[in-house]
Every structure is written in structure tokens, then in C-alpha cells.
Amino acid sequence: RELEKDLRRALVRDEFQLLYQPVLQIETGRIIAVEALIRWRHPKLGRVSPADFIPVAEEAGLIGAIGQWALHRACLDAASWSEPLRVAVNVSPLQLKSRDFVGVVQSALQESGLSPSRLELEITESVLLSNGDLALAMLQEVRSQGVTIALDDFGTGYSSINYLRRFPFDKIKIDRSFVSGAQANPEGQALVKMIAALGVSLDVSTTAEGVETIEELNAVRDAGCTQIQGYYLSKPLEVDALLELIGDPS
Ligand code: G
Ligand code: G
Ligand code: MN
Ligand code: NA
DSSP: OHHHHHHHHHTTTTOEEEEEEEEEETTTTEEEEEEEEEEEEETTTEEEOHHHHHHHHHHTTOHHHHHHHHHHHHHHHHHHOSSOOEEEEEOOGGGGGSTTHHHHHHHHHHHHTOOGGGEEEEEETHHHHSSHHHHHHHHHHHHHTTOEEEEEEETSSOOOHHHHHHSOOSEEEEOHHHHTTGGGOHHHHHHHHHHHHHHHHHTOEEEEOOOOSHHHHHHHHHHTOSEEESTTTOOOBOHHHHHHHTTOOO
């Protein structure tokens, strides 16, 4: 496959880039975190979406190296900002099948000097179903060092509420599909409300993803979500634009 061949060279050719999308704490109105979202600047195709190349990377056995690059880049970037924002990095379920994952996280923290409490790992519910025990042990280990864990795309998978009890996590990210048009969609609104209440009872924060309008912001705030992320606040930004937004002089 052509894309796979190019992907093998993309790391050494430095073709990957991280964009950062801000996350706002509703109560304080402050930006408290950013999510790192990878982009591939392909020499001929231009920007290739991760939705297109991450699955190829997973199949080709390249996701470990790309994931390692993203963790290092995100920690180095965040360590250089004067605002102590938390940085969230997406982790493929395949990365949690490999025993070296804990070491990869630790070396990213050590080489950057970033405090572990400023790193968040975003994992999806599917991790809970496959490769359960190893993934669980590794997540527990990094979490005991202060790294936080977010459950991404919550509500779209198949995990039972029962999994949540034994799983160590700090945040639920409510999938955009429940948030879009939430104010005009009683079922979406009811689900967002239910997940926000689940967050309260589990003592974890709840981020509504994909908030694009003030109406959606009001709806998810009224439903009890604690944080928002989405185009209403900001699209994913290059580092310079992010620093400008948060007023960071560095
Ligand atoms: O930013 P965008 O909407 O194009 O992202 C599309 C998908 O790619 C999302 O599901 C997102 O979680 C995933 N993604 C973005 N960056 C990374 C990354 O660094 N690693 C992994 N595994 N997935 C990522
Ligand atoms: O799967 P994950 O939640 O990591 O993916 C986040 C994806 O959602 C990224 O591709 C990001 O670019 C995209 N995204 C972020 N905010 C919005 C938004 O407000 N609307 C839409 N349509 N997509 C968004
Ligand atoms: Mn994510
Ligand atoms: Na998500």
C-alpha cells in the first residue's frame, strides 16, 4: 500500500505535527487543558487526517512509534508553556497491548521535565474490552505516578457500567454525537444529563466534546457537564496560535 510506505518514512522525515484544542472549565471560564491532535503533512497529498492514517498505522505496526512521538512532542511542548495547562494525548488500544508503554510514558515525562499531573491519556472504551488485564495494570501504574486518564468517545462503545467500577480514570469525555444539537434533541440532552450525573457520582469530571454553538454550551452546562471542548471555543490550533489565545508570552 502506497500510504503505508509513505507512513514508514513520515517519522524520520518529520512530517507529523500536533495541533492543540483548548478545553474550558465551565465554572471558571478558564482554559485548563488542551487535547493534542496529530496531523500528517504528506509531501504530495497535503494534510492527511488521523481518521485516515491512524488505522493504517495500527495495521502496519507503526502506531507504537507514532504514539511515542506524539507523547514526547506533547510533553515537550507543554513543558515550555508558562501556563500550566494539562495536555491530553490520544492513546491507541494497540499501544496498551505492548509492555513498554509505561516506559514510553515515563521517558516522555523525564525528557521533557513535565509534571506527571499535567499529562492526561485519552483512551477509548474498547481498551476495557480487549487486552484488559495488561492495559489495566499499566494504566494503574502511570496513574499512581500522577498521570490522569480520560475515557474518550464515551457512550459510543459497548462497555457496561460495571467495567467503570474497576477501571481507574479521572474524566469522561462525552462523544460529540450526543452533544450536537443537544438543546433541540431531548434524547441527546437526557443522555448528556445521565453521563454528567454518572460523573458526579464517580467523582470524575465530564467534558462535552464537539460543542459548536452557544445553545449547545448552555445545554451541556445545564445538564451538569464540567468542561467543554469544541469549535465554539476553538478549533485545534498550531502552538503559536494557542499561545496567543492563552496570552502566553513564551
Ligand atoms: O483531529 P481529528 O478530528 O481529525 O481526529 C480524528 C481522530 O483521530 C480522533 O478519533 C482522534 O482521537 C484521533 N487522533 C488524533 N490524534 C491522535 C493521536 O495522536 N493518536 C491516536 N491514536 N489517535 C489520534
Ligand atoms: O475521537 P476524539 O474525541 O479524540 O476526536 C476529536 C475530534 O473531533 C478531532 O478530530 C477534532 O478535530 C474534532 N472536533 C473537535 N471539536 C469539534 C467540533 O466542535 N465539531 C466537530 N465537528 N468536530 C470537532
Ligand atoms: Mn480524544
Ligand atoms: Na472523543
